[in-house]
Amino acid sequence: MQKILSYLFFICFITAYAQTKVGGMVVDEFGEGVPFANILFKDSSEGTITNDNGRFYLESDNTFEILVVSYVGYDTKEIVLPKKVNYNMEIVLVEAAQQLNEVVVYTGKQSKKNNPAIEILKKVWAKKRENGVYKYNSYEYDKYEKVEFDLNTIDSSLIKSKMFRGLEFMFDDLDTSRITGKTYLPMFLNEVFSKVYGDNKQNLKKEDVLGNKSSGFAGNQAITAFVEDLYSDYDIYNNYLKFYDKSFTSPISKTGVDTYNYVLADSTFIDNKWCYNIIYYPRRKNELTFKGDFWIADTSFAVKKINMEVTKSANINWVKDIYIEQDFDVVSDSVFLLKRDYMLTDFAFSKKEDSRGVYGKRTTVYDHYNFNLDRPEAFYKSESDPYDPRVFDRDSVFWKNARLEQLNDDEEGIFQLLDTLKTVPKFRTYYDVVSILGSGYVEIDKWNVDIGDVYSTFGFNDAEGIRVRGGARTYFGQNDPWRVEAYTAYGFEDKKFKYGISGKVLLDRKNRIILSGGNRRDIEQLGLSLTSTTDVLGRSIASSSLVSVGSNNRLTNINLSVLNLEIEPVKNLRFNVGTSFRTLSSALPEAFSLAYVDPSSETGISSEIKQFDINTSIIFTPGRRTIGYGVERSDIDDDISTIVLNYTKGSKGFLESDFDYERLQFSYTQPWQLGGFGRLLTSVELGKTFGEVPLGLLSVIPGNQTLFTIYNTFPNLDFYEFVTDTYATVHLEHNFNGRIFSRIPVIRNWNLREIVGVRAAWGSISDENIALSSPTNIPLIAPNNTPYWEYSFGVGNIFKIFRLDFNFRGNYLDAPNARSFGITGSFGFNF
Numbered sequence: 001m002q003k004i005l006s007y008l009f010f011i012c013f014i015t016a017y018a019q020t021k022v023g024g025m026v027v028d029e030f031g032e033g034v035p036f037a038n039i040l041f042k043d044s045s046e047g048t049i050t051n052d053n054g055r056f057y058l059e060s061d062n063t064f065e066i067l068v069v070s071y072v073g074y075d076t077k078e079i080v081l082p083k084k085v086n087y088n089m090e091i092v093l094v095e096a097a098q099q100l101n102e103v104v105v106y107t108g109k110q111s112k113k114n115n116p117a118i119e120i121l122k123k124v125w126a127k128k129r130e131n132g133v134y135k136y137n138s139y140e141y142d143k144y145e146k147v148e149f150d151l152n153t154i155d156s157s158l159i160k161s162k163m164f165r166g167l168e169f170m171f172d173d174l175d176t177s178r179i180t181g182k183t184y185l186p187m188f189l190n191e192v193f194s195k196v197y198g199d200n201k202q203n204l205k206k207e208d209v210l211g212n213k214s215s216g217f218a219g220n221q222a223i224t225a226f227v228e229d230l231y232s233d234y235d236i237y238n239n240y241l242k243f244y245d246k247s248f249t250s251p252i253s254k255t256g257v258d259t260y261n262y263v264l265a266d267s268t269f270i271d272n273k274w275c276y277n278i279i280y281y282p283r284r285k286n287e288l289t290f291k292g293d294f295w296i297a298d299t300s301f302a303v304k305k306i307n308m309e310v311t312k313s314a315n316i317n318w319v320k321d322i323y324i325e326q327d328f329d330v331v332s333d334s335v336f337l338l339k340r341d342y343m344l345t346d347f348a349f350s351k352k353e354d355s356r357g358v359y360g361k362r363t364t365v366y367d368h369y370n371f372n373l374d375r376p377e378a379f380y381k382s383e384s385d386p387y388d389p390r391v392f393d394r395d396s397v398f399w400k401n402a403r404l405e406q407l408n409d410d411e412e413g414i415f416q417l418l419d420t421l422k423t424v425p426k427f428r429t430y431y432d433v434v435s436i437l438g439s440g441y442v443e444i445d446k447w448n449v450d451i452g453d454v455y456s457t458f459g460f461n462d463a464e465g466i467r468v469r470g471g472a473r474t475y476f477g478q479n480d481p482w483r484v485e486a487y488t489a490y491g492f493e494d495k496k497f498k499y500g501i502s503g504k505v506l507l508d509r510k511n512r513i514i515l516s517g518g519n520r521r522d523i524e525q526l527g528l529s530l531t532s533t534t535d536v537l538g539r540s541i542a543s544s545s546l547v548s549v550g551s552n553n554r555l556t557n558i559n560l561s562v563l564n565l566e567i568e569p570v571k572n573l574r575f576n577v578g579t580s581f582r583t584l585s586s587a588l589p590e591a592f593s594l595a596y597v598d599p600s601s602e603t604g605i606s607s608e609i610k611q612f613d614i615n616t617s618i619i620f621t622p623g624r625r626t627i628g629y630g631v632e633r634s635d636i637d638d639d640i641s642t643i644v645l646n647y648t649k650g651s652k653g654f655l656e657s658d659f660d661y662e663r664l665q666f667s668y669t670q671p672w673q674l675g676g677f678g679r680l681l682t683s684v685e686l687g688k689t690f691g692e693v694p695l696g697l698l699s700v701i702p703g704n705q706t707l708f709t710i711y712n713t714f715p716n717l718d719f720y721e722f723v724t725d726t727y728a729t730v731h732l733e734h735n736f737n738g739r740i741f742s743r744i745p746v747i748r749n750w751n752l753r754e755i756v757g758v759r760a761a762w763g764s765i766s767d768e769n770i771a772l773s774s775p776t777n778i779p780l781i782a783p784n785n786t787p788y789w790e791y792s793f794g795v796g797n798i799f800k801i802f803r804l805d806f807n808f809r810g811n812y813l814d815a816p817n818a819r820s821f822g823i824t825g826s827f828g829f830n831f
C-alpha cells in the first residue's frame with residue numbers, strides 16, 4: 001500500500017519530432033461517437049482505433065498526407081491532411097449503402113458462428129507453439145529494456161501554479177505522447193541490458209544482466225520496487241495477462257471468444273507477408289478487457305502486430321489508460337519472433353480526459369537471436385551477480401552498443417535535468433514528501449539517519465492508554481551492509497517508557513549470511529499469530545487499536561532478546577538458526593493472568609515466565625523477486641507462495657529458563673490467479689508442542705477483537721478464546737475483482753469488488769497443560785470435538801479505498817459472550 005500511496009501522492013504534485021500527428025473524434029451522422037473505428041495512415045500499417053467515446057490520437061515518425069477511417073457498416077473515408085499536425089478533427093462516417101445483393105453489417109455483439117475472424121483465430125491457437133522461441137531446442141537473444149515515468153497533461157496553468165514557481169525551467173522542452181497526444185515531462189528512467197538463454201527440452205531459462213543505469217528516483221527503494229512490480233513479462237498467447245495484480249483476458253486466447261467481439265476488417269501485405277486485420281472489443285462493460293486490433297500473417301497464422309488498450313470501464317483503480325503494442329519479425333520466412341514490446345500506463349486519480357497524472361512507460365527490444373546452441377544444465381543453473389558493482393558502472397561506449405533502441409532527446413535530457421533539480425530546495429521538499437510516504441521514514445542525509453516509522457507514531461490500548469512512539473535507523477543507502485534500528489515509546493496511562501533496539505550485518509553477500517540481534521521491552525498482544533514473536537521492533541495492530549470489540553485487556557509485558565543467523569545458499573531458500581530469551585507477565589494482572597503451578601515457588605504459583613529457546617526454520621519462497629543486495633532487501637511483489645518449517649527447542653535451567661519443550665510448526669501460503677474469476681489466497685498452518693508448558697507458551701488460535709480486517713485471524717473469536725498445544729488451521733479468501741457486481745445494472749458502474757472467505761481451526765490441549773495453567777483466570781478451551789469455523793462476505797473498493805467484511809460465526813455459538821456476527825474493515829490503495 002505504501003508503494004502505491006507514494007505514487008498517488010506524487011501524481012497530486014504534479015525532443016524527438018514526429019512528422020505527422022492527428023487527433024480528434026469520429027462520429028456518426030447523428031453526432032454520436034463511433035467507438036473502435038479503425039484509423040490508419042494510407043498505404044501503411046500504422047494505425048489505432050477510437051476509444052469508447054470515439055476519440056483518437058495517432059502520430060508517426062514518417063510523413064503521411066492521407067488518413068483512412070473505416071468501421072464495418074460505414075463507408076470508408078479518406079481525409080487529406082492539410083498539414084503535418086492536425087488536432088481537434090471531427091470525422092463523420094456515413095452508413096454504407098446497399099449496392100450488392102447482400103450486405104453483411106457488423107454492429108454491437110458479433111456472432112461466434114460463421115465469423116471469419118474467429119476462424120482465423122482457431123488457426124492461430126493451433127499453431128501458437130510453432131512460432132517464437134518454442135520452435136527450437138534452445139535459444140538466446142539480447143534484451144534491452146527502458147522504464148520511464150513522466151508527469152503528463154502539462155499546460156500553462158500548471159506551469160504557472162505556485163507549486164512549480166521557481167521550477168519553470170523544467171518545462172522548457174516538452175514532448176507530446178504519440179499515444180495520447182498529451183505533453184509530458186520525463187522524471188525517471190531506468191535502462192537494463194541483458195542476455196537471455198533458454199532450453200525448451202530441459203525447460204530451463206536464465207537471464208544475465210550486463211548493464212543497469214538509472215536516473216530520477218532510483219535511490220528510493222520503495223519507488224524502485226513499485227516500478228519493478230508494475231512491469232512483469234507476459235505472453236499474448238496465454239489466456240490471461242497479469243498487470244497490477246489483476247488478470248486481463250488476452251484477445252488472442254481461446255477464452256477471448258466469450259469475452260470479445262471480433263471483426264475481420266482488412267487484409268494487406270506487411271513486410272511482404274499477406275496479413276489479416278482483426279478488430280476486437282469487449283462484449284461486456286466493467287470487465288478486465290482490452291480493445292484494439294491485431295494483424296495475423298497468412299499461412300503461419302502468427303501475430304505480426306497487435307495493439308491493446310484497456311477499456312475505460314475496466315474495474316481497475318488509479319489507472320486511466322493502459323496501451324500495449326507488440327511487433328514481431330519474420331525469421332526463415334515462417335517463424336515470428338518478438339522484436340519490440342511497448343507498454344504505456346497513465347496513472348491518475350480520475351479517468352476524465354483532461355485529468356493530470358503520471359505516465360509509466362516500458363519499452364523492451366529484442367535482437368540477435370540464436371538457436372540450437374546446446375549448453376549443459378550447469379550453465380543454466382549458474383547465475384551471474386545482478387548486483388555486481390560493474391553492472392551499475394558501465395561507460396558511455398557500453399551503452400551506445402547496448403541500446404537496441406536509442407534514447408530520444410527528452411530521454412537523454414533526464415540525467416541532466418535531475419542533476420539540476422536535486423540542487424533546487426523546493427524540488428527536494430517534494431521529493432522528501434514522496435520518500436516519506438513511500439518508506440515511512442524521514443531522511444536526515446547529514447547524519448545518515450532516518451526517523452520513523454511514522455506510521456507507528458500513535459496508538460492506544462487498555463494498559464498504556466494513549467501511546468506515542470518514535471524511532472530511527474541508520475541509512476547510508478538502500479544497499480547498506482549493516483543497519484541499526486531503535487525506538488522508544490511512552491504510555492500516558494501506565495507512565496512507563498518502552499524501547500526496542502536491533503542490529504544486523506551482512507557477512508557474505510553471495511550466500512546472504514546475515515547476523516542479527518536485539519532486545520525489546522514493551523507491551524504486546526500475544527495470540528494474534530500462531531508463531532511466537534521474535535521481532536524486537538514489531539508491534540501488532542491489536543495492542544494499539546483505537547477501537548476494539550469487547551474487553552481487550554489480555555495484554556502481556558514482554559522482555560525479549562534474540563540472536564539469529566540467516567543464510568540463503570540457494571535463491572529463495574533461507575535457513576535460520578537463532579536463540580531467544582523471553583520474560584512474560586501480564587500487563588493487567590487483575591483482568592488477565594499468565595500464572596501457572598510452580599512447586600519451586602514459595603506460594604506454589606508463579607506469574608512470570610522466563611524462557612530460553614533455540615529456534616531453527618526453513619523458509620522457501622519460490623519465484624520471489626527482490627531488489628537490492630544489502631542487509632535489507634525489498635520484495636518486488638507479494639504474489640508468491642511461502643512455505644515455512646519451524647522447530648523450537650526450550651531449554652530449562654539455562655539462564656534460569658523455566659521449561660523444557662519442543663514445538664514443530666508448518667505453514668503454507670499460496671495465492672492463486674484464477675484468470676477472469678479473480679484471486680484466491682489460501683493458507684494452511686499445522687503445529688504441535690511436545691512437553692508441558694503454561695498458557696504463555698501455548699498456541700493460541702488467533703482471534704481478532706479489533707475492527708480491522710486482518711488475514712489469518714478469526715474476527716469472531718476473542719483473544720485467548722481457544723488455546724491449544726496441537727492445532728491445524730485453514731484460511732480461504734477469494735476476491736472476484738468485481739466479476740459478479742459488473743453484471744448487476746444498478747451497481748455495475750460503482751466498480752465494487754466482492755470477496756468471500758472461509759476459515760476453520762481444529763486443536764486440542766492436554767490435561768497436563770490445563771492443570772499446569774489452572775491458576776490463570778481464563779478458561780483453557782480447545783476446538784477438539786468439532787473444528788471451529790467462520791465465513792464472511794466482503795465488499796471492496798468502496799470509494800476506491802475502503803473494504804467492509806461481514807463476518808459470521810459458524811458454530812460454538814453457545815460459548816459465553818460468543819460473537820455470532822461482526823463487521824471489520826480496512827483502508828488501502830489498491831489497483
